[in-house]
Amino acid sequence: MELYTVLDYERLAKEKLDKDAWEYFNYGRGRKWCFQDSIEAFSRYRIRSRVLQDVSNRCLATTVLGQSIPYPICISPTACQFFAHPDGEEATAKAAEAVGALMVLSCGARSSMEDIAMAAPGGLRWMNIYPFTDRQLTEYTIRKAEKLGFKALVVTVDSPVPGIHGAMEELLGKDHVVNHSSYRYVNVCCYLNCNCRTSSICGQV
Template sequence: MTMDKTRVKCYSVADYEKQAELKITDTAALGYFNGGTEGTETLRDNLAAFSRYKLRPRHMRDISTINTKQRVLGCDIDFPVVVAPFAFAKMAHPDGEYAVARACAGMDTAFTLSSWTSKSIDDVTKESSTGVKWLQLYLVKDRRVIVNVVRKAERHGFKAILVTIDLKIPSNRLTDKRNQFTMGNSELLRSPNASIDDTDQFHLLSLSWDDISWLKSITKLQVAVKGVMTREDAIEAVQHGVDGIVVSNHGGRALDCVEASIDALSEIVEAVKHSGVDILMDSGIRKGTDVIKALALGAKAVMVGRPIVWGLAVDGENGVKSVLEILKNELRISMGLCGCQSLSDINQTVIKKSTSSRL
């Protein structure tokens, strides 16, 4: 039996990132997945910001059992790391969203299908009939399209809708422009009555909180808004009946020069702490210690995007499962070394912000 000497064992998300850069040979596709907006200040700070927070371990505690289970947006998952929506997974691997959905089901966590998917809801559900599935939506101009998509998601057992609110106009992604990258058509936002074939249709300039109230009125699915970065928007979201808030700067792909998501998290948690709304966070999660820091600051779960792309590119479904396993294992280790037996033990006493300006 011969061994594949080209296969490199990946022990961390960083290892997968390095291998994915070798696997994704299309420069435009790699630039799309890894790129940010304008000077990429926010993209870089999303990573650097985690080093500004330090953990405060407590010792001599019983950690013979460690429980990572969580309930978020009405769904029970095995650990508080869910897959964020990302466009056109097929550019990373031929199995695309099929592989990601199956991996999430296998790891007992939530998969979020992007509006800019290369697979249809019907096909994704057929390929992965089990597991928790959420749907990411842009609220486009034609409400008939939205109603059709929501009804289809309901029929196929999706549990929640995440509305992206931070991209009302196209962002200035210079890497994509230099690579002449163009978005294809969405396989999701099509219906017998109407379809979206123009990216301008995705950028609803008149989008307001009333549109969230309307969406809540047409479905019993959990509705969360993704892209909240201020206490003011968090309060507005709660007032308009959302079930969840995703603190997110779009992975540094929307407006540049905004705070890292981890830095904005505490302000938003404090603003809505008595509302019962679930808070999630994305942008910059690469390690188990990142996860525990986000939970300590008040998030119920985190979302990961680029690490999933890298796992997918390297080894399809198995690569995605491996990335999720790495993050879950690192979280368990971090919890144990911090003296936390369950997620409820992770709170603000576990963390402090460094006073040093050096990373």
């Protein structure tokens, strides 16, 4: 199958992933308004064609926050990539490094920040963080990211409480989520030394 468009990737993902994983990655909270809006917004983008130009040397290189990238491809933070493949975020980091894309490591990743730095030492990486109710955890994560060569922080501020969504609970186990909901996000449970290794912060304190 040739892959050209986002739709091609979507079809392939649906074919390859098991049902739970597909539902998780294809999710939208609540009534999915934001999810739909996002698709519609992207569909309004047009590529401006410039004809009768010299196209023998094409260059898509650009910069993000002062870092050079060969083309504007960045991987947004996406939690629990091991649902899609056992190699999870480490595989994504290696792929990103190989093609020169920027990867943002979700703080809901199973792989630790160390795993990612080791898997793709030359890759451009940023760390995703939530302003946790536990300020020490926030500071700890920031310092560690800095030490491990993450060049920027992607701060997510629109999740004061978890959205209405069942798939995550089903996949990780309801008790697991409920027990740690005071930390707002399942991944942070690991900070509490539960040692489940479902997080990029897990067991590293």
